[in-house]
Amino acid sequence: MRKQPLVPSGAVILVLMVGLWVPAHLAAQTPSREQVQEAARKASPISEAEAARIWEAEVAKKVAAATARVYDPEQRPIANPPRTSWGDPDLRGYYITATYTPLQRPKNVSKPLYTVEEAIIAFKTQAATDASADPAVVHYDWKEYGMEAWQSPVRPNRRTGLIVDPADGKLPPLTPEAQKRRAAAAALARTRDHQTGVSIFQNTYTRCLIGLGAAPLIRGGQPGSTEATSAGVTTEMQILQTPDHVVIVHQSNTDVRIIPLKAGSHLPPTVKQWYGDSRGHWEGNTLVVETTNFNDNFPNFQGSTDALRLVERFTVLDANTLRYEYTMTDPNTWTQPWSVEAPLPRIPPMLYEFACHEQNYGLINLVMGAQIRATEGVLDPRDPRVAGGNGGGDQ
Amino acid sequence: MRMGLRGVIAGSALVAVAVFWLAAIPAAGQAPAGFPRTPDGKPNLSGIWQAFNTANWDILAHQAQPGPRPELMGAWGAQPGGMGIVEGNEIPYRPEALAQKKKNLENRMNVKVANDPSRFDQGDPELQCYRPGVPRANYMPFPFQIFQDREQIMVVYEYKWSVRWIYMDATSEAQIDSWMGWSNGRWDGDTLVVDVTGFNGHTWLDRAGNFHSDALHVTERWTPTDAGHLMYEATLEDPKTFTRPWKMRFPIYRRVEPDLQLIEFNCVPFVEEMMYNPLGLYKPGPRKAK
Numbered sequence: 001m002r003k004q005p006l007v008p009s010g011a012v013i014l015v016l017m018v019g020l021w022v023p024a025h026l027a028a029q030t031p032s033r034e035q036v037q038e039a040a041r042k043a044s045p046i047s048e049a050e051a052a053r054i055w056e057a058e059v060a061k062k063v064a065a066a067t068a069r070v071y072d073p074e075q076r077p078i079a080n081p082p083r084t085s086w087g088d089p090d091l092r093g094y095y096i097t098a099t100y101t102p103l104q105r106p107k108n109v110s111k112p113l114y115t116v117e118e119a120i121i122a123f124k125t126q127a128a129t130d131a132s133a134d135p136a137v138v139h140y141d142w143k144e145y146g147m148e149a150w151q152s153p154v155r156p157n158r159r160t161g162l163i164v165d166p167a168d169g170k171l172p173p174l175t176p177e178a179q180k181r182r183a184a185a186a187a188l189a190r191t192r193d194h195q196t197g198v199s200i201f202q203n204t205y206t207r208c209l210i211g212l213g214a215a216p217l218i219r220g221g222q223p224g225s226t227e228a229t230s231a232g233v234t235t236e237m238q239i240l241q242t243p244d245h246v247v248i249v250h251q252s253n254t255d256v257r258i259i260p261l262k263a264g265s266h267l268p269p270t271v272k273q274w275y276g277d278s279r280g281h282w283e284g285n286t287l288v289v290e291t292t293n294f295n296d297n298f299p300n301f302q303g304s305t306d307a308l309r310l311v312e313r314f315t316v317l318d319a320n321t322l323r324y325e326y327t328m329t330d331p332n333t334w335t336q337p338w339s340v341e342a343p344l345p346r347i348p349p350m351l352y353e354f355a356c357h358e359q360n361y362g363l364i365n366l367v368m369g370a371q372i373r374a375t376e377g378v379l380d381p382r383d384p385r386v387a388g389g390n391g392g393g394d395q
Numbered sequence: 396m397r398m399g400l401r402g403v404i405a406g407s408a409l410v411a412v413a414v415f416w417l418a419a420i421p422a423a424g425q426a427p428a429g430f431p432r433t434p435d436g437k438p439n440l441s442g443i444w445q446a447f448n449t450a451n452w453d454i455l456a457h458q459a460q461p462g463p464r465p466e467l468m469g470a471w472g473a474q475p476g477g478m479g480i481v482e483g484n485e486i487p488y489r490p491e492a493l494a495q496k497k498k499n500l501e502n503r504m505n506v507k508v509a510n511d512p513s514r515f516d517q518g519d520p521e522l523q524c525y526r527p528g529v530p531r532a533n534y535m536p537f538p539f540q541i542f543q544d545r546e547q548i549m550v551v552y553e554y555k556w557s558v559r560w561i562y563m564d565a566t567s568e569a570q571i572d573s574w575m576g577w578s579n580g581r582w583d584g585d586t587l588v589v590d591v592t593g594f595n596g597h598t599w600l601d602r603a604g605n606f607h608s609d610a611l612h613v614t615e616r617w618t619p620t621d622a623g624h625l626m627y628e629a630t631l632e633d634p635k636t637f638t639r640p641w642k643m644r645f646p647i648y649r650r651v652e653p654d655l656q657l658i659e660f661n662c663v664p665f666v667e668e669m670m671y672n673p674l675g676l677y678k679p680g681p682r683k684a685k
Binding site for chain 1: 434441508509510511520524525526540542543544547549551556558560570571573574575597654656657658659661663664667671674
């Protein structure tokens, strides 16, 4: 399962995982991964080879179009962006936060910028990987719905990684305290509930507590990235403006951030929120949003704490793109602040209600599946092979 | 049923509602003095608003009652009395729907966690932190914020950060069924009129089990009455549930505290123990008192 489903769903993951791991002598009880796939292929109206041909042609077409919109970080923002009726730069509209560019510069790359040709090759490689999923055996075939990043206005990027500071394109070193926290979190993630065999309650997305990636909005593409990312589906977002507020709605979980432009100081530090407490202001043509008061149990990016301070900058780059920059500061976690720069391409409207918790069948399926397997005696529920710890929520 | 007192209360509520009805609504097109306006002359509804009534307990007139778990919750959990918000204090249920309403009240605290739509058959959706739907979102005991733009009016409810997009530029049919419905708006003089359809039929109207089906069509009328108030009127049509359209009406108050902002009410973590513990699923991390 390469991509997170629209509604978290662990059932198929479970089937595949168990299929993958089941010992040979139990094969009569439990179909093998190959058997499951073979049955799915027989039921599929289209062969794997046919599907590959269709999507190869489609990728070629999309990549050809994408070459016309390679993002150049050296491009200057237009001097006179469109303005609202009350005179602020007009950021209103819909954008996509998906990207193929990894957060950190890949190990085998030594320069900050690709040439245009290299950027296209990197994009094409990712698009081809996304398009190569066998439609018969994936849970959702996103490309069938036009939901893959390469099918959207996502732009190939000359940046080799999104981090622009530190200059080496890498996350700064963790503080000793953060290293301890990360080790403890990793140990916790290895434990599983003895009754259910899963450790699902570590994952805020599987639980539908919050969606994926509304603050900060862009976290780097999967390839080469060391962290779970916001790239993939449900990466659409909307910006609505009034003279006093900016509202950002993210498609994932329909998460909302209300950003007052004229309010006073932040909420008292005792008041924490999942998406923090934001204050915005205009610096020239750039909207600057400062966010603090994050929950201490927020799945803070890279394991950060409630001392996190996020500063985001939104600038109209051209008619079809915003430039999005952010800086993360948390002295409890990183030895220095770090910063990202990325394009936010416009997309057509609109967003839809994403009622994640209301229809969270995935969480139940994941655990019930594990319990049924345990009853059948196929596997001990404590066996870490019974189910992945992340449900459908992570990639 | 609770006869005498309830009857008296309902009767006096009826009179009160009727008086209120006649007095409260200015004719469409009349501009209340002091209400903010957008550059194109429409009333500007942007701001934080809240209804102050007890309709989320029961949209009909009701007396005070102990809450569902008095042995635990005492006065905290008790239901305050209220005048109701329904015109004529009567909901014209079809006979089978009235039976369902009574069943809903009995089962309002049932929680069924299932991996199919049967999970929506029982219990008040609010108890399980589901989106409240329309019109209920407007009279829950939480503020909500309106962001008004020319082509779109966005309403963000503090409860669960439920969002509605009211499309003002072009009327479109509901593209999907949803909890909060699909909203098309237009101006009738100074009244914002919103047609809401596309409901999934899982939402209720209150904690007393009043409900509707997926055939619900709500026509909302938001009318500024003075600088600090809106009169809200909703007409509910649902031939699967009701024998005729009926109306509810109540004032909505502008919250005027300086620098007021909505505070997240993400209730999902608050219901996990209730919903998942019976399945043996609830394994919280360490809790911290705030």
